Ligand code: FES
């Protein structure tokens with residue numbers, strides 16, 4: 007039974023969420039719910055072509071539509087030096103197209119009108135003449151000499167964006183050459199889109215009289231957006247007030263700044279009225295930042311007895327028309343270098359080449375800490391191949407190569423220091439839960455009866471909580487996070503953080519964390535996020551960084567408050583501060599616990615009865631620069647069977663055991679895992695943004711871009727081990743993304759396992775039934 | 791300006807959450823936008839443009855419909871229930887309570903639609919199991935919860951409603 011927020015000592019308890027009462031009543035305040043007096047609406051004119059030269063744009067007819075206020079084109083923006091904007095990846099992106107369009111549905115003009123409908127009507131009246139050009143859809147072709155150069159704005163006359171590498175190339179090659187066994191596999195993670203249920207949007211409200219812009223925006227990173235907008239628009243940063251209201255899911259999609267946002271701001275500044283822009287689902291899926299599109303080749307070397315000797319990975323990364331990944335500056339391939347996973351590779355090398363194509367820009371960290379899903383999928387898939395090659399149970403192969411519990415802190419060959427973990431224990435918990443041995447013998451029996459049954463294992467390690475300022479920044483801004491806590495005279499508190507939740511439950515979990523430190527209940531602590539005029543600066547919520555960074559800040563800010571409270575308590579108890587002890591809920595005089603005061607007593611004294619010379623008030627701010635990242639891990643096991651007639655895969659069981667360190671709220675952690683597993687399932691089986699050769703997006707809406715419904719979603723079984731992070735103030739590691747990072751490989755490994763008796767070692771996701779059916783047919787396994 | 795276009799508009803009269811309301815609507819206006827923008831009830835959400843997500847689900851004469859997929863004028867003269875109408879006399883509907891108790895929501899964007907679909911389910915069916923609930927909400931997408939706790943909440947609400955008579 008889940009508990010009320012009034013519970014004391016709330017850390018680790020399943021406290022019901024404080025944000026829910028407004029959501030279950032339909033009283034959330036999402037972006038499109040915001041209506042301001044005299045508000046105008048904006049609609050976009052978009053390109054039907056993926057690659058074309060714009061010959062002319064005629065806007066006169068649009069003005070004939072009643073209620074139209076203004077039409078904005080790329081040329082208009084160019085005259086303001088705003089036709090392009092910087093991306094978080096240090097590239098630039100067109101706001102409205104000038105010269106060429108580089109992706110289908112690209113923004114070509116913006117219309118502002120009195121109503122949504124007239125804006126849409128007018129958008130359909132804008133006449134754009136295009137000269138179609140050959141679209142470049144294949145990232146490998148994009149790199150060839152024959153490919154047209156897409157980005158004419160760049161000095162570099164090809165489609166190559168960056169080359170990034172890490173590790174020791176020569177030693178890795180040498181180790182592979184010397185290895186008794188080498189397996190090589192090509193692994194593709196196709197383009198997907200995070201598709202939060204609420205699309206993106208904003209209301210820009212520029213007030214000429216004050217010179218202040220209030221900008222309501224679906225933002226996972228409101229402070230970063232304020233800074234970027236200030237840089238783009240030239241508006242002084244203190245005159246931009248970003249408000250990120252209730253957010254209907256983000257999953258990385260609401261990290262970047264989009265062209266529609268900039269147009270709405272420009273229009274509001276020009277017209278002196280609020281301008282709302284809310285994208286449709288089609289606009290969301292077709293133009294806002296995608297994820298993945300990683301084309302990887304990996305080789306693993308091993309000894310005959312299954313000890314890994316080397317890992318080598320090379321990747322072509324399709325970034326679309328603009329490099330708008332939201333990775334930390336020094337990491338154009340994100341944290342892909344976690345690719346050695348949970349295993350003791352003595353040496354490794356990885357390289358990634360980023361490429362432009364005529365697709366939507368990206369890629370974002372879709373429920374993942376910057377390319378960690380790609381890395382985990384790769385290593386967990388190729389370890390699977392190695393197990394077949396060695397004729398070894400995949401569980402046994404993993405055991406032989408795990409980083410041991412005594413190896414922590416573990417220095418990986420690609421430069422990370424893993425904080426903690428007990429991989430054996432996590433794996434054993436999962437094996438017990440699913441009765442792995444029993445399962446294998448049952449599989450044997452079912453196989454003998456002709457069934458196609460597979461078991462897939464994934465024992466992944468994540469890397470989250472970017473990150474320590476010596477290594478991590480975005481556009482130069484260090485990736486710390488922050489918390490400010492104020493205790494009111496009556497002992498209640500408000501805490502503001504630089505993070506911005508989108509469903510993760512911060513209003514409850516951070517209240518629990520702070521309440522635990524201060525001897526309060528979660529009900530006593532109001533959490534406020536998403537308002538840049540009140541919250542301290544922080545980099546926002548994505549990449550599972552909130553608990554590792556903002557959570558650390560919250561704990562340490564609370565401890566600062568408690569330190570001062572202890573001084574005040576000493577005054578109230580009439581002892582010296584050293585003689586005051588804190589038992590988690592009250593301060594008492596050492597050795598005389600009957601003399602005690604509560605935090606509420608102290609709070610009142612902070613405003614009414616202070617020791618001489620002490621500054622009044624009881625509050626603290628902490629900017630937490632984490633000393634290291636955190637490394638959650640998990641062991642996932644999937645059991646599947648395949649229908650020979652249809653190729654449909656049925657997930658019979660799925661056990662997920664996660665270790666995310668200290669748990670703040672087990673109910674919320676389980677919820678995060680359920681959701682992440684479901685997205686991982688979608689990625690493995692149904693979600694793909696594919697294109698035809700002409701550059702047409704084949705899945706620009708929820709009819710064609712299939713996300714899991716309740717019917718096909720498997721029944722998740724979850725378990726947990728707890729290995730606290732040694733460096734995080736409360737030992738927490740972050741959890742929101744592990745299930746999405748770890749599960750796709752478990753699904754695919756299971757399907758491959760079902761087909762392995764027939765020589766199948768690799769399958770390309772998503773595993774649509776038709777694809778599986780073709781494989782079945784090839785191997786003569788179909789029913790008829 | 792309102793007046794010049796009023797000619798094209800049609801007066802739509804509906805009963806919404808027991809309250810009689812009327813307002814002008816363009817013939818093409820979707821019920822979802824009529825409810826949100828004209829009647830000001832923003833609990834009904836819009837999450838797609840292809841009738842796929844169910845965030846806009848309301849009850850029309852007791853039957854769950856995707857309000858983005860019918861016109862406001864088609865609803866004229868009918869009875870509409872939205873999430874705002876679930877609470878009675880300050881008492882949460884058992885489904886609302888169960889969603890809260892069981893962590894049946896995360897970002898909350900799908901929640902109004904989920905609540906309306908399952909309200910209709912529990913009204914029409916006495917005995918529901920896990921599969922029934924999943925089938926009933928198969929037109930309601932949730933990107934956050936993986937549906938586990940939604941299903942759990944609905945089943946719990948059902949048993950509470952039974953106990954409550
Ligand atoms: S908005 Fe109605 S089904 Fe998506």
Ligand code: FES
Pocket residue numbers: 203254255509894895896897898899900901931932933934935
């Ligand atoms: S709770 Fe976010 S979509 Fe369902």
